[in-house]
Amino acid sequence: MEILLCKDYEQLSRTAAEFVQREIEQNPRCVLGLATGSTPLGLYRELAALHRQGLDFSSVTTFNLDEYLGLGPDHPASYCRYMQENLFQHINVPPENIHIPDGQAENPDQECWDYERRMAAAGGIDLQILGIGHNGHIGFNEPGTPFGQTTHVVDLDERTIEANARFFGHDLSQVPRRAISMGIKSIMRARKIVLLASGSGKADAVAAAAEGPVTPDLPASVLQLHPQAAVLVDAEAGSKISRENPELRRS
Numbered sequence: 001m002e003i004l005l006c007k008d009y010e011q012l013s014r015t016a017a018e019f020v021q022r023e024i025e026q027n028p029r030c031v032l033g034l035a036t037g038s039t040p041l042g043l044y045r046e047l048a049a050l051h052r053q054g055l056d057f058s059s060v061t062t063f064n065l066d067e068y069l070g071l072g073p074d075h076p077a078s079y080c081r082y083m084q085e086n087l088f089q090h091i092n093v094p095p096e097n098i099h100i101p102d103g104q105a106e107n108p109d110q111e112c113w114d115y116e117r118r119m120a121a122a123g124g125i126d127l128q129i130l131g132i133g134h135n136g137h138i139g140f141n142e143p144g145t146p147f148g149q150t151t152h153v154v155d156l157d158e159r160t161i162e163a164n165a166r167f168f169g170h171d172l173s174q175v176p177r178r179a180i181s182m183g184i185k186s187i188m189r190a191r192k193i194v195l196l197a198s199g200s201g202k203a204d205a206v207a208a209a210a211e212g213p214v215t216p217d218l219p220a221s222v223l224q225l226h227p228q229a230a231v232l233v234d235a236e237a238g239s240k241i242s243r244e245n246p247e248l249r250r251s
């Protein structure tokens with residue numbers, strides 16, 4: 001697992017955008033796996049800027065990691081709305097190439113199967129972007145999630161509900177309790193993975209993911225087993241990684 005230490009959040013976002021740009025330039029028909037949350041916002045701003053300079057997304061396909069159950073696409077806190085506002089409105093991915101789990105699916109388990117089928121039909125994910133939770137979660141795969149799981153319905157962890165309450169007017173009662181998430185197995189099938197982490201609050205999770213034991217108790221640790229995973233951290237998120245780590249590079 002390559003660890004790229006960036007000076008600050010701006011550099012982290014630019015470096016992440018370069019990964020995506022390279023992928024699209026090598027293969028204009030590539031399939032991107034995308035995340036929501038605070039961390040990729042800078043990456044999405046960079047991609048919008050690259051698009052204004054000519055980067056073409058017209059043959060790109062995207063699959064998002066997750067969506068809350070019970071929220072429609074127009075709900076201000078839905079991941080569908082987040083993606084529209086922060087990325088898709090600013091680039092030219094055709095709407096029919098955009099895939100986000102349906103938070104209003106009548107049969108959520110069926111939606112999970114369909115989502116896996118759609119990913120497979122698209123040829124699988126070429127480059128997956130990830131964030132990381134304070135507890136080491138990736139997607140909504142909370143500690144204890146078996147590594148073998150594909151897209152599934154998740155009961156959200158209390159800490160995740162608390163962390164996400166900021167998107168629901170800090171009202172815990174408004175935060176959905178369930179979500180659909182790609183599983184660890186779905187994520188690990190991606191040909192390349194780039195995990196982004198920013199800020200001191202992520203330092204422990206990042207160090208454990210990169211240097212601790214590989215265990216479902218720290219879901220992101222599974223990335224140590226991936227042949228092409230990169231962890232991009234700013235100085236604060238990378239502050240607890242050993243400076244002797246042979247995988248550590250300065251970006």
Ligand code: F6R
Pocket residue numbers: 034035036037038039040065066130131132133137138139140
């Ligand atoms: C988002 C997702 C989550 C976030 C993680 C970090 O689609 O799947 O795993 O990546 O919770 O969130 P932020 O970036 O807000 O700290």
